[in-house]
Amino acid sequence: MFLRAGKKTLPDHIEIQTGASAVRIRLKANPRAQRYLLRLPADRSGPVLTVPKGGDLARAERFARQHIDWLIERLQDRADHVTFLPGEIVPLRGEDHVIVPTGKLRGLITLGRNDAGLPALFVPGAEDHIPRKVTTWLKEQARADLSARTTLHAATIGKKVAAISIRDTTSRWGSCASNGRLSFSWRLILAPTEILDYVAAHEVAHLKEMNHSARFWRLCEQLAPQTPKARVWLKQNGVRLHGYG
Secondary structure, three states, X not given: OEEEEOOEEEEOEEEXXXXXXXXXXEEEEEOOOOXXXXXXXXXXXXXXXXXXXXXXXXXXXXXXXXXXXHHHHHHHHOOOOEOOOOOOEEEEOOEEEEEEEOOOOOOOOEEEEOOOOOEEEEEOOOHHHHHHHHHHHHHHHHHHHHHHHHHHHHHHOOOOOOEEEEEOOOOOOEEEOOOXXXXXXXXXHXXXXXXXXXXXXXXXXXXXXXXXXXXXXXXXXXXXXXXXHHHHHHHHHHHHHOOXX
């Protein structure tokens, strides 16, 4: 497969040799880009190098080599992927829970403590169905928590939420449309409750201030006084939340 960068063709990826191994980097031609940009998407799909209009393969490879040490360090620092299988640890509202199969084919996921006294999610069903069940349950918990917090914050400022959708977004934790519809990442249920509450308040504030002006941030902090700390927490820990499931 080949991509276009200006009038030149590019392969869909390059490999940069580092010692005994090579790092595979996807190339993404973007005629609107002003410069080369190397990034690690939150969806863990692997490194991506954006090539601007007029860019070429030689310069893309040179840019990648110049930044390969940074890339390797980021790859090593990134948390390992955690599947929702028996015995794995998943954070729920900021508290780690171990996934424990109940051995029963039917029933609902329940909270409790395992034999070691640790917080646990008790999940029924066949083992190969457990990841799907846990994901579905977490999305339901996220919807319940976000619905409650947005309703409360909206009432505080005299606004109404038209609808809420729960998605698995990678570029933002929430969004607010001009028609009053709010959208959130289900992964907020993995974070401490004050983080989820901040994102809910942030999007509700947009119902009144569809911008990021000083007035918006004052309103956001009125609804969620933890706003400054929550923003720092998401910056430092947000990527880790995308490593689950």
